[in-house]
Amino acid sequence: MRLYVNIDHVATVREARRTDEPDPVRAAAAAEQGGADGITVHLREDRRHIQDADVRALRAAVRSVLNLELGAAPEIVRIAGRLKPFQATLVPERRREITTEGGLALGGANRRIGTAVQRLTAAGIRVSLFIDPDLETIDRAAALGVPAVELHTGRYARSWRKSDAALRALGRAAAHARARGLAVHAGHGLTYDNVQPVAAIRDIEELNIGHSIVSNAIFVGMEAAVRRMRQLVDEARKP
Numbered sequence: 001m002r003l004y005v006n007i008d009h010v011a012t013v014r015e016a017r018r019t020d021e022p023d024p025v026r027a028a029a030a031a032e033q034g035g036a037d038g039i040t041v042h043l044r045e046d047r048r049h050i051q052d053a054d055v056r057a058l059r060a061a062v063r064s065v066l067n068l069e070l071g072a073a074p075e076i077v078r079i080a081g082r083l084k085p086f087q088a089t090l091v092p093e094r095r096r097e098i099t100t101e102g103g104l105a106l107g108g109a110n111r112r113i114g115t116a117v118q119r120l121t122a123a124g125i126r127v128s129l130f131i132d133p134d135l136e137t138i139d140r141a142a143a144l145g146v147p148a149v150e151l152h153t154g155r156y157a158r159s160w161r162k163s164d165a166a167l168r169a170l171g172r173a174a175a176h177a178r179a180r181g182l183a184v185h186a187g188h189g190l191t192y193d194n195v196q197p198v199a200a201i202r203d204i205e206e207l208n209i210g211h212s213i214v215s216n217a218i219f220v221g222m223e224a225a226v227r228r229m230r231q232l233v234d235e236a237r238k239p
Contacts, residue, residue, distance in 0.1 A: 038062075138180060
């Protein structure tokens with residue numbers, strides 16, 4: 001299973017003082033040293049953490065692969081088209097939210113998503129859609145022609161101590177997506193305590209984890225924080 005590390009909140013700390021440290025590029029290098037298979041950043045319209053210059057620098061420096069999260073705003077899609085990260089993951093984006101609150105709405109009226117998918121694909125970028133683990137939504141994603149979806153694990157992260165219903169829903173959704181020919185990723189709210197049951201779902205091939213790793217890195221350093229998450233994920237995948 002691939003582990004992509006989201007380093008947005010390294011930039012959050014930097015932007016708290018509008019200075020030049022900590023440096024997301026150094027964080028990415030340490031994450032790769034710790035076993036990350038890819039680096040994820042979210043270039044938001046309001047630029048609250050990652051900046052355009054960060055994406056350019058990371059595109060040049062990352063030795064693994066760069067996964068750029070973005071909303072479907074034309075300006076951000078154009079930036080992605082110019083920089084050509086390995087993967088672009090389209091996510092919903094609201095100005096007042098603290099973090100992404102749910103998956104994309106893929107109803108028929110949401111033409112911006114289809115347009116963004118077409119433009120990113122035409123630029124040679126692998127496209128993934130961040131969606132709720134809902135079978136109908138998965139079918140709509142498949143109809144858009146994307147190669148991958150990322151299942152939102154927020155419900156699981158909120159309820160895993162009380163019930164396994166959300167975990168079972170993730171398993172069903174992952175199996176359905178694989179049956180539709182989609183690569184299956186997952187992320188949101190995953191921590192050192194709750195990651196293993198999700199990592200054990202065989203139909204999921206990639207996890208995106210950020211906040212928990214960056215939080216732990218404050219105490220042990222980024223390389224060690226990623227290495228520990230890498231170990232947990234690998235243990236969960238053993239036969």
